[in-house]
Amino acid sequence: MIDRRRFLELWHRLDVTVRDLPLGLLLLALSFVPALHSQGTDLGGVAPRPFDALAVPAIALQCLPLAARRRWPVVCLTLVALGFAVDQLHGYHSLAGIALPIALLSAGAHLERHRRATALVFSAAYVPLAVTLSRFGSGETSSGFVTFYLVLVLVWGIGAWLRSTRAAEAEHRLRVAEDTRAAERTRIARDLHDVVTHHVTAMVVQAEAARYLTAAPDRLDQALTAVTDTGRRAITDLRHLLDLLNPDHGTGPGTVPAGGLLTLVEQTRRAGQPVEFTEEGTPAEEAGSADLVAHRVVQEALTNALKHAHGSRTSVRVHHGEREITVEVGTDGSGSRAGSPDGGGWGLAGLRERVDVLGGDFSAGRRTDGGFVVRARIPAGSPS
Numbered sequence: 001m002i003d004r005r006r007f008l009e010l011w012h013r014l015d016v017t018v019r020d021l022p023l024g025l026l027l028l029a030l031s032f033v034p035a036l037h038s039q040g041t042d043l044g045g046v047a048p049r050p051f052d053a054l055a056v057p058a059i060a061l062q063c064l065p066l067a068a069r070r071r072w073p074v075v076c077l078t079l080v081a082l083g084f085a086v087d088q089l090h091g092y093h094s095l096a097g098i099a100l101p102i103a104l105l106s107a108g109a110h111l112e113r114h115r116r117a118t119a120l121v122f123s124a125a126y127v128p129l130a131v132t133l134s135r136f137g138s139g140e141t142s143s144g145f146v147t148f149y150l151v152l153v154l155v156w157g158i159g160a161w162l163r164s165t166r167a168a169e170a171e172h173r174l175r176v177a178e179d180t181r182a183a184e185r186t187r188i189a190r191d192l193h194d195v196v197t198h199h200v201t202a203m204v205v206q207a208e209a210a211r212y213l214t215a216a217p218d219r220l221d222q223a224l225t226a227v228t229d230t231g232r233r234a235i236t237d238l239r240h241l242l243d244l245l246n247p248d249h250g251t252g253p254g255t256v257p258a259g260g261l262l263t264l265v266e267q268t269r270r271a272g273q274p275v276e277f278t279e280e281g282t283p284a285e286e287a288g289s290a291d292l293v294a295h296r297v298v299q300e301a302l303t304n305a306l307k308h309a310h311g312s313r314t315s316v317r318v319h320h321g322e323r324e325i326t327v328e329v330g331t332d333g334s335g336s337r338a339g340s341p342d343g344g345g346w347g348l349a350g351l352r353e354r355v356d357v358l359g360g361d362f363s364a365g366r367r368t369d370g371g372f373v374v375r376a377r378i379p380a381g382s383p384s
Contacts, residue, residue: 009377013321017067024066024099031059031096041088041097043148044133044140049091058086062096069106074118077103081122085129089136101155108159109166119156123149177357261298265316268302274313275302281320290380293354294318294325297362300351301329301374309333309372324360325378333370351376 011019030036038048061083065076080103087094111118130145265277283291298316305314312331319326348364351374355362360378367373 009326012324013319013326015322016070020069020071021067023102024063027066027096027099028060028063031063031094033095036095038093040093040095041084041100042093043088043145044130044137046088046091046093046133046137048093051092051094054086054090055092055094058083058090058092059094059096062087062094062099066099066102066106069103070110073103073107073111074114077107077118077122081125088129088133101152104152104155105159105162108156109162110159115160126152173357173359180353180357261295261316261318264295264299264302268306268314273302273306273310276313276315278316279318279320283320283325284322284380290325290358290378293351293358293360293378294327294376296354297327297351297374297376297378298329300348304348304372304374305329305331312371321380324380325376327376327378328373330367330373331371333367333372348374 031040032051037051062080063083065079065083069076080099084097084100087097107118126149130149134140134145261279262277265275268275298318302314302316305312309331312333314329314331317326317328352362352364355376355378358379360376362374362376364374365372
């Protein structure tokens, strides 16, 4: 059986219209249940009428466009409103009338452009509908039409509030990302200052002292050896800091190193680690920093596999979706173990922070067969 987490991952990979379609189909099916006929919205008091041939397209026009409520909210709202008007004017009063507030809520939450014009157009369209219903109906009072309109305005307002909340959350994530980047730059600058100040100052002092030891060859040799050792330590530390900024010299920070994931896999294979690599989908054109974070997840996981499960069969699976990248790297526990990959190192903790900043999910832990698995879901399109 597919576990809940795996099912949710597969579900979120589907197109948003496919995920929204079941709601419309469910409402369509319920609308044709005999016990629920004429149990929907009754605006205008038009006498109830049994379902006829026109009822089928009227109900379908209200239900099926809900599949596009997030992808094309204006189109969805327009079709649903037309179906609702036909439904009310012919007295079907079907359960499908629930689709109108759903479409309106979705438009308020997901419409990005021309929001005010859309609200004005649909408000104006409501007037002739109310006038027509008052003529054909049993005399709905003007207060009833006004109340129904205010309910629709409230639904739109709730959708607008959801949209503003989502925008505020995205802005908060952007601020967190910027603060994290600033903190990382400060930390690297501090480390560079410490390395350069400490090692270079020591080298200068030792070199100055060596000038006065020309009459003592043994001591001069010791002093020059000390300078050499200090210089080597400085180079090692500086290389480590440069790797944090640019692991593959020649590529700029924030970009995926040349060769990408395949290069990482090939390097790991040459080191003696059997790696099975699967990459699905096409990387998004505007993935933001998601590609780089996915690269870092694979890099760190393969490094841990080499250090802690050398010789174990290792699998790397990467899926590029429209809105996210999913990564899974696991070992089967058949090789030698030099330690535990979750033993408190900074690597996995740093990856978790990177993924969390982008609003994704990260997990790392033991498998039942003794291996280790790292999983990450990284939203694409997030700013670097």
